[in-house]
Amino acid sequence: MSVSPEEEVVRVAARGEGVTASGRHVPLAAPGDRVFEDGSVAAGAHRRAAPCRHYPECGGCQLQHLDDAAYAAYLHDRVEGALKAQGLFAPVRQPIISPPRTRRRATLHAERRGRQVHLGFTRAQSHALVDLDECWILAPELFALLQPLRGLLAAQLPESGRIDVHLTLADQGVDVLLKGRLGEGLAALEAIT
Structure with a gap:
């Protein structure tokens, strides 16, 4: 495919990259952006400024750079x-955009x-972990658990390896499921109970 000196991004593809009329995929591009040779x-x-300090490294939210109109068009096109x-x-209604957090x-994950527990999402298209200091997508009730979970996991995590931390905000509170290999012995058991 030959590349023109300048192309405009016309839509956002399923994985969040911008796409030009010629079919060129451009990471982190928004509709209306101009892409040069x-x-x-x-x-x-x-395009708007992404509010989160972890953007674009964090893979938890690849679309923070889109304004509401572009994000709504992306959701509509996906459905x-x-x-x-x-x-x-069938006709597809315009989506309702959820507010941040x-x-x-x-x-x-x-x-x-060393002595620290890192907790967060993985980088986009990677297994590298981004330790979250803030998050513009998680509900505050979920984000508030990250620091206490780091403390709990300090006694649970082995020296190597990774676990998954599933969080669900339910009507009765937050459900937490730890999935993976955790520490063994009395101290590890007492840390949970």
Whole structure:
């Protein structure tokens, strides 16, 4: 595929990358961005500054750079595409955009690095862990548990390896499921109970 000197991003693909009319995929690009031959990107009308300090390293939210109109179009296209893939053709309503800090379910990962426990999402398209200091997608009730979980896991995590930490905000409170190899012995058991 030949690359024009300048192309405009026209939509966002299923995995969150911008796509030009010629089919070129551009990571972290928004509709309206201009992409140059050297790969540089000039911001367009649908780009906004991502509020989270972990963006774009954190893989928990790849679309923070989209404004609400571009994000709504992305969601609409995903639903419409899924229906068409199944041979279904129905009108799709415009999505309702959830405000920041309202995600009620998440799977985080935890690992020990020396004496510290790192807890967070993995980097986009990687297994590297981003230790969260803030999160613009998790509900505050879930994010508030990260520091206490680090303390609990300090007595539980082996020197190497990683566990999954499933968090769900239910009507009765937060459900936490730790999945993976945890420490053994009386001290580890007492830390949980």
